[in-house]
Amino acid sequence: DTGVSQDPRHKITKRGQNVTFRCDPISEHNRLYWYRQTLGQGPEFLTYFQNEAQLEKSRLLSDRFSAERPKGSFSTLEIQRTEQGDSAMYLCASSPPGGPPLHFGNGTRLTVT
């Protein structure tokens, strides 16, 4: 069990640029989640995959956000035309077929300047 891996750990980008984050879940976990956490707040749900199917998306996820999990293994989260309000920690988590508890990665901290 190597844990949930996220890359990069930190990303600084200028407003208007596109960014993409990667998440590698625990290998035997078929469920994968993306959350966003801002300073002093709890994680907010963004989206959830079961295998390669994206089963739920939060209303927080604007059209500028897209997530994929093409082969049911790793996942990517892309943010297009970044805005300063996108600055946050983006957390990926995975769980086995039975569902939570979620196992979180170390997150990608995004700073939009």
Place this chain on the structure above:
Amino acid sequence: ELKVEQNPLFLSMQEGKNYTIYCNYSTTSDRLYWYRQDPGKSLESLFVLLSNGAVKQEGRLMASLDTKARLSTLHITAAVHDLSATYFCAVGGAQKLVFGQGTRLTINP
């Protein structure tokens, strides 16, 4: 829409004292989770509570669940500095979890 509220949001306490963190949620659920987060780090799973009346203990921490009252508590006994962290409760079923705002716990010598 499920809402999860924790209180207090900030807690400063002395070593050796006891205290309780409360987690209330708005809709019926029989699964509740407690996580710990250290500054700059990710979330670590502490407890999984899966039924009414469930009680779990690990060291100086004990968590309980009352599904009828939609309330979970995290009790800290004889606090030590190493327990300083932010604690989150989260509620949900087999799919996504909804997190509370977190309780930032500081334990002073």
